[in-house]
Amino acid sequence: MGTKEARKLVCNNKKAYHDYFVEEKFEAGIALAGTEVKSLRLGKCSIKESFIRINSGEVFVYGMHISPYEMGNIFNKDPLRPKKLLLHKSEILKLTSQTTEKGYTLIPLEVYFKDGRAKLEFGLCKGKKLYDKREDIAKKDERRANEREFKIKNI
Secondary structure, eight states: OOOOOOEEEEEEOHHHHHHEEEEEEEEEEEOOOHHHHHHHHTTOEEOTTOEEEEETTEEEEESOEEOOOTTOGGGOOOTTOOEEEEOOHHHHHHHHHHHTSTTEEEEEEEEEEETTEEEEEEEEEEEOOHHHHHHHHHHHHHHHHHHHHHHHHTO
């Protein structure tokens, strides 16, 4: 019997791959309130402008917007409140040492449910310069042109 992971994607951050080089990826649990989890299950989340900071040995994600749950009334939390990420102490120490290096930052990449638990995949990233972004766009355009050409030849 194969053990297949049940993974349901809630939202992803395509802009992160455009603005940063992703060196390494990590997975962390998110400490959420009940109404936030219900809202996540409905897919009402945005991580486009979010970032991760390490404060006194704890990891928090800032700017992650989870829309208030319609049926939640008084139990709803602030949509932009900092959410704590659940990581092992050794992982936090490793990330702390890596982010003190020049130019490295932690950026959320995906939010998903894995076996019924909310998870956040984030990357240790280094910022791209303008010429790196232009280079990526040129490569993407060239790849599209090649695919179009190949499609025309095979028709």
